[in-house]
Amino acid sequence: MQPLCRDHPQPQSFDRVLSSMCTRPHPDAVAAATEFLTTNPGDPMTYQSIAKIESKAVNLLADIVGEPTATGYITSGGTESNIQAVHAARNRSATKTPNIVAPESLHFSFNKAATVLNVELRTVPTDEDHRADLTAVENAVDEDTVLVVGVAGSTAYGRVDPIPELTDIAHRVDAVMHVDAAWGGFVLPFTDHAWSFAAGIDSLTIDPHKFGQATIPAGGLLVRDPSLLDELAIETPYLESPTQATLTGTRSGAGVAGALAAMEALWPHGYKETYERTMYLAERLETELSTRGFETVTPHLPLVAADIPRELFTALRSEGWRIATTADGTLRIVCMPHVTQSLCESFLSDLDRLRRAGNSA
Incomplete structure (x- = not known):
């Protein structure tokens, strides 16, 4: 590969990278991403091929997380997915003072979400094993709680929170239960952890561009009930499609195509x-x-x-x-x-x- 100019640096090598949660993409993902680089999934009626690929990618993600009827879309990554999960939960609620409750092991994207969406973020301690403290969560939720967050593969210690118990707490106060499995989602299916929709959760973040070995950017937001995704719908009057649920407008089809190619090559x-x-x-x-x-x-x-x-x-x-x-x-x-x-x-x-x-x- 030739640099763009004489002084342009070469791409980062992975030879000594031990801290990143991204990796070399699968060759099939690279080829597919290149082929669909200039397509726009944000305009699905014009770019119908990439829209079909995104539908297939979401269906395959749903199979991977064990909920074949789940729906959603391919995001730019875990940050967008987590922001949109908070966004949907806030829009679903009628409270004027919404809050979300999450363990201190949460990803910093929830801090961004709280700031952008004007939602109170209540962080609670983790226990001695770096998992969400259930008593602390129980004490933090109230009638204004719109979302409870569980982490399935924390960035600091790789821990999985007690997701079924957190789900019970969330649903007792009529809050959405969201799981951030951005990093863990592609390894957890091969473990005994209760972490996904089988545990009763409502929404989930999972990133193909991490352990999924897709090209960057490629995240995923999945929901059990399509009505939760509908909370994000915005009218798009100049496009052929009437509404859009994504946070971004124009999106490169590279991430979508790369995600499907990697998953088709590697799952299970x-x-x-x-x-x-x-x-x-x-x-x-x-x-x-x-x-x-x-x-x-x-x-x-x-x-x-x-x-x-x-x-x-x-x-x-x-x-x-x-x-x-x-x-x-x-x-x-x-x-x-x-x-x-x-x-x-x-x-x-x-x-x-x-x-x-x-x-x-």
């Missing part, structure tokens, strides 16, 4: 193999870090958290490792599909060398 066997391989890597990496004396958090999904000295973290970054920390400073490593055993071994080798050089307390 490819995703199952990826989950098993990355989960094995996460468990092995956690064991290796624990053996070296670092305090770790047992992985429930392919994400490793370990408490390492800041000096060592900084030294690893200076060696080119793309790593990150949680809000409390804990190292987090996400075992995405591009992460291999040799990559993990190389990381541990550099970690050991830098420790010997005195980059640790």
